[in-house]
Amino acid sequence: MFSSSILIHGDFRYGLSVKEHIYHHLKEAYQLPKIPFLFILYLLSKVFGDILAEKLFTVIILFLSLIWVYLAHKYFLSKVFSELRNGFLSFCAFAGTIVFLFNPWTINKTHHHYWLVFALAASYLMLAKIDELLHNSLSIKKILFLSLLFSAVASAVQAIIIYLGFMLLIYLVTNLIIDRTKFLTEIYSKRKSLLFILIFIFLLNTFWLMPFLSIIFEGKATPNYPIEPQNVNFLSKGGNILFVLQAINAWPWAENCLSALTDYTLFFLPLSLWKTISIVLLFIISFCILKNKDLIKNKYISFFIILFLTSVLFSCGTKAPFIGKLYEWIFLNMPLGWVIRDPYKNTGVVIICIAFFYSVSIYLLFQQKIQFKILLITCLLFLPFIWGWPILTGDLNGHLKFLTYPKDLDKCLNYLQKNNKSNYSILWYPKGKPIFFYHDIPELSSSSLNTLSLTPEIDFYIETLIKKGDIEALRRLFNLLGVKYVILRTDLNPYYRQFYSSLFTTIKKAKILFPKTLRISYNSENFTIFENPSSVRIFHLINNFVLDSSPYFLEMVKIAENNLTTITSVKKSGFRKWEISLYSHNPFLLVFSKPFDRAWRAAIYKDNKLVDQERALSILGIVNGFYIPYRGKLSIKIYYCPAIWYILFKIGAVISVLSFLYIVYRIVS
Known part of the structure; x- marks a missing residue:
């Protein structure tokens, strides 16, 4: 924690300063839900410096996740065991939280993609709070907290579907099967309150919801990988039920570097204990719950059993029994099917269920009149640490290492x-x-x-x-x-x-x-x-070119200076504005030597009249270019037009701030 090295974790695979970290996230619309939490990172950097701030932020994200899982465990345990004393309730909930913390999936994702752990915990607590709202009165503070949880869920964009959406779907189905009339009556009686909650959750999260919805409706919410069977099948190759129950059904990212792979073994003499011990935990849980027939009839236990069984199947991906082909079809054909590409992410819901069942088992064992009860419970409390231990023997498949920031890089920059x-x-x-x-x-x-x-x-x-x-x-x-x-x-x-x-x-x-x-x-x-000692220009004119054919652009380099069009003047008229005067004999390509961005535009004027506007083309996949099909004396204005989501973000941010101030006013008054 307090070393001078940067802790590299996550898909980044490189160290980041706080400024780089925030910039890296917020340049895309789907990352905007992270803003409230990245503000914490920014404050930490001001107090502790970048290196320590990044490490502290990881700890804070994990700590908040554990608090939220603990609160959700405690709520659902109170619904299963109404007679449970508060102190013992807290102990059982804490025991389940340890399971959520110390298992291969959570440890892997904490360093590989901690936003997923954060979003999973928020989804779980949000489900608990929704159930609580159906049985208790509404308060302004609850609305504010639910809005924060929703933003936390969306911090890992897939979590809206694979965690919160999945849990809510199973929750609705379970209630409709077991308690249809009563459940529908509760919803109907709370319809005005629920509508009020939904409206304010939307208003408080408008800063990211408006941009996010805009990119979905524009059809731009697509990943940067191909939607093809090989993609999802490759990531499902560890998808057998035994691996899912052990939480090790991940694709080995460092498969070409065996020294980086995690060794899931724990030997005692010639015996491999880990593969057995990792299942013992689940066996004890199943035995304790299934032995109690009255407990199985409880609506909440039924919900978690159904959630557990379905999440195990979905964690197998395309290798899942019965639904493997359906899983592949959803990935290939549904509009947002790409969110289920990696089945290992789905395993988070399995971990939530196992952690909750573990809390239930601790309580049931305490109620049993058996010999060596304390010893048995002590062993049960120790099992999660054995389950999670092997993943700490590797470097998380190449996702965890320390690095010293190059001192001469600062001077260079x-x-x-x-x-x-x-x-x-x-x-x-x-x-x-x-x-x-x-x-x-x-x-x-x-x-x-x-x-x-x-x-x-x-x-x-x-x-x-x-x-x-x-x-x-x-x-x-x-x-x-x-x-x-x-x-x-x-x-x-x-x-x-x-x-x-x-x-x-x-x-x-x-x-x-x-x-x-x-x-x-x-x-x-x-x-x-x-x-470069040459007189480097920001604009170049090229007459001979072939659009949308990158190999020809390489030939274009050789004739870049042999054109029939001449620039008479270039004037920078603003932060992101240029005015170019030129005379053209033929249509030409105007190369604008700035990193390619679709938001650049060219307004073309002839005889002081706007005749056309062009969007930037990608030249060599690196810089911008504008195809100008006009001849004669031209004036071209280059300007930056932010993406629609950026404009909507500003509007949404104002709405969110005003809504937040209104909520605070209501709480204070």
Whole structure:
């Protein structure tokens, strides 16, 4: 916790400063529910600094998750055992919370994707609060708390469907089967209160709901991976029921690096104990509950049994008995089917059920008049620690490691921020790969600058030019992309030399070649900044091109300076606005050397009249381009038009703040 190293965890696989962490999340609409919680991270960074703040934030997220699971356990236990004393109720709920904390799934997800653990706990408590609302009176504080829980659920966007939605569906089905008339009567009698709650939950969460709904209706709520059978089938390969019950049905992310894999073994002499002990816990739970016939008739126990059985099936993914094909069909054909791509995420609901049944079993054992009761209960309390222990023997499949932030990177970034003008772009070369000690840290650290990210094709093209020693082609490419600074990375990890021997050679050649066309302006142990001495322009005009065919764009580089159109003036008229005057003989491509963003627009004027507007095209997969089909004297205004979700976020934020102030006023008054 208090070391000077960055704790790397999660899908990031690299260290992040707090600023980078927040920027990384909030550049997408579906990440907006995280805002209330990232504000805590921001405050922690101001008090403790970035490295400690990131670690503390992980602890706080996990602590809140445990508190919420504990409260939900306590509520549902009170509905099952009405005679249970409050002190003993708390003890049983706490025991179940330990199971939720110390198991392979939670430990894995805490470091791999802690927002999922957070969202699962929020979903569980939200279900408890919804049930409580059907049986008790409404209060303003409950509305505020439910709104916070809903935002926490949405912090991992899939959780709205795979956790909260799934639990609510099973809850409704169970109540309609067991207690239909009474349940429907309760809902009808509370209809006005429930409608009031829904309205205020929506208003308090408008800051993310409006943008989120807009991207769904626009059809943009799609993942960055292909929706194909192989995708979900591959992640379901551990989907057998035994693995699900052990909570180890995950895809081994580091399968090509065996030293990183978690070893789920615990040997005593020649015996492998873990595979047996991990099932003993579930066996004892099942025995305690099934032995009590009156308990099974309880509506809440029935709900958790149905929830447990269905969640086990869904955690098997496409390997599930009876419903495997249905699971695949939902993934391939339903509008939001992609949220169930990874069945291991569904296993969180299985863990919730096992944790609750564990709390119930502790109570039932205390009620039994048997010999060695205290010893048996002590063993039962110890079992969760054995269940969770093996996952701590590995590095969570490559998702957990410590890293020291490169000291010379700060100096390198300070130099870039001081000297880099907004008109120019910077390029890290080579792009982040496991070969580097610091992986993607440099590119992320400079995200506030005009950092270009290379596509694989252009990366290969540059590598080819370096091997050929083609200085002139490199210069043309850098000029076309508006690159003023190239930072050559040398933070190489010798361990990967055998896997990336070609790249090692390319970097050595680049050290020799770059100074022939670029000027060294900064040098340190891990990074060398080369400055492009050419008169780098932010706009280029190209007459010969083929749209939507990236291989031809490589040829386009060679003729970038041989065009029939001339720019007469370029004027920056605002923070994100440029005005260009030019004379064109033929249709042309206007290349705008800033990192590609669909929000860039070009307004085309002829004879002082607006004749057309063009959206940005992706040029080389890196920068922006505008196809201009007009001839003659033209005036083109380049401006940035934020995505609709960003505008809706601002409107929604105002509504959310006003709603929050109204709620606070009601509480105070």
